[in-house]
Amino acid sequence: MNVHEYQAKNLFKEFQIPVPQGGLAITPREARSIAESMPGPVWVVKAQIHAGGRGKGGGVKVVHSPADVETAAAQILGMTLVTHQTGPQGKLVRKVWIEQGTEVSRELYLAVVLDRGAECLAVMASPDGGMDIEEVAAKTPERIFTTHVVPGQLLWPFQARKLLFGCGLEPKQVLSGAALIQNLVRLAWEKEATLVEINPLALTTDGRLVALDGKINFDESALKRHNDIAALEDPTETDPLERQAVDLGLNYIRLQGNVGTMVNGAGLAMATMDVIKQAGAEPANFLDVGGGASEEMVTKGFEVILSDPQVKAILINIFGGILRCDTLASGVVAAAKKVNLKVPLVVRLEGTNVEDGRRILAESGLNFEVAGSLSEAAAKIAQVTGGAQ
Numbered sequence: 001m002n003v004h005e006y007q008a009k010n011l012f013k014e015f016q017i018p019v020p021q022g023g024l025a026i027t028p029r030e031a032r033s034i035a036e037s038m039p040g041p042v043w044v045v046k047a048q049i050h051a052g053g054r055g056k057g058g059g060v061k062v063v064h065s066p067a068d069v070e071t072a073a074a075q076i077l078g079m080t081l082v083t084h085q086t087g088p089q090g091k092l093v094r095k096v097w098i099e100q101g102t103e104v105s106r107e108l109y110l111a112v113v114l115d116r117g118a119e120c121l122a123v124m125a126s127p128d129g130g131m132d133i134e135e136v137a138a139k140t141p142e143r144i145f146t147t148h149v150v151p152g153q154l155l156w157p158f159q160a161r162k163l164l165f166g167c168g169l170e171p172k173q174v175l176s177g178a179a180l181i182q183n184l185v186r187l188a189w190e191k192e193a194t195l196v197e198i199n200p201l202a203l204t205t206d207g208r209l210v211a212l213d214g215k216i217n218f219d220e221s222a223l224k225r226h227n228d229i230a231a232l233e234d235p236t237e238t239d240p241l242e243r244q245a246v247d248l249g250l251n252y253i254r255l256q257g258n259v260g261t262m263v264n265g266a267g268l269a270m271a272t273m274d275v276i277k278q279a280g281a282e283p284a285n286f287l288d289v290g291g292g293a294s295e296e297m298v299t300k301g302f303e304v305i306l307s308d309p310q311v312k313a314i315l316i317n318i319f320g321g322i323l324r325c326d327t328l329a330s331g332v333v334a335a336a337k338k339v340n341l342k343v344p345l346v347v348r349l350e351g352t353n354v355e356d357g358r359r360i361l362a363e364s365g366l367n368f369e370v371a372g373s374l375s376e377a378a379a380k381i382a383q384v385t386g387g388a389q
Contacts, residue, residue, distance in 0.1 A: 008196075021038050024097055024098075028073040029070065043100060046096060057083040108201040108203065110123075112185050145167065160177070184198070192218065193219070199213055199215070241285075244304060248304065259311070260311040279378035284308055295330050299335040302331065312343055314346070320352035333364040344384040
């Protein structure tokens with residue numbers, strides 16, 4: 001689960017991580033009032049959406065009076081902000097964060113991230129703050145310094161100091177920065193975050209370290225242990241179809257392609273998407289109906305897929321084990337008749353009761369094609385969507 005910058009900064013303050021003074025506004029007039037309550041002469045108006053690259057998209061403005069804060073907020077609120085992380089559809093800005101300007105001497109990068117390979121938290125620091133860390137890693141990987149946190153323990157002070165010396169900070173700055181890093185690790189550990197990122201971490205002209213931005217991702221599986229974090233979820237930032245799928249108990253993620261997929265098993269679903277792309281088409285979703293899905297669950301999944309206007313065809317790939325092929329076929333037929341299916345359908349069934357499943361489909365009157373293998377199914381779906389060359 002992601003949270004907004006302002007929510008991340010509230011958590012930073014809770015863990016004694018310095019942030020600029022700021023306030024949240026949902027109207028231009030409210031933005032001006034917040035600016036008038038903070039000393040100037042510079043204020044920053046920042047769009048609050050779950051995406052990076054806001055500044056490049058026009059979602060961050062630096063201004064020099066409360067009146068200009070109001071004007072900037074009026075420009076940003078209600079805009080559809082498009083960044084490299086939102087996709088071409090962009091995201092609607094419903095709130096802005098008004099922040100006191102900071103006199104910056106240098107910008108650093110700092111993050112605590114779950115290293116799944118090492119099975120522990122890793123702390124990353126770089127002297128190249130303000131840039132995408134992927135770009136730094138690609139062009140100058142030697143400028144990223146990393147250390148790992150021993151599971152069950154927090155970061156040792158010497159580990160934090162080593163990271164900051166690598167970034168070229170002076171001894172006095174290293175001492176205060178080491179405490180900041182340790183608090184960041186403590187936040188990630190106690191709240192079960194998979195990413196806590198400060199980019200940029202500013203070194204001010206008077207020698208302080210301040211978090212100018214904040215990004216936190218939380219492990220959704222751990223939210224049941226953290227009611228305070230679960231309460232931070234913003235439903236407006238979630239894709240409507242994904243929200244619908246959650247309410248229905250489905251494991252669904254919307255993608256940018258036009259091939260709807262329904263698969264039983266997460267691993268098989270990912271393999272199916274890979275094969276679709278290899279065939280020259282693009283998946284529109286990840287949908288795992290699960291090993292024990294009922295006919296009702298399959299019907300709901302089918303309805304969610306067809307609610308996406310980008311879907312031009314559907315590929316169903318089921319290996320019948322716990323979920324029998326005849327159950328899946330009955331669900332498909334019921335859903336297709338309910339929504340008046342008009343897009344091409346390619347089905348690959350194998351496993352328990354496969355012959356019964358194929359018979360149910362054959363007798364349904366649906367317009368579909370049966371594939372004997374996953375690669376054949378992907379080739380057929382690419383052909384009907386025009387994806388294959």
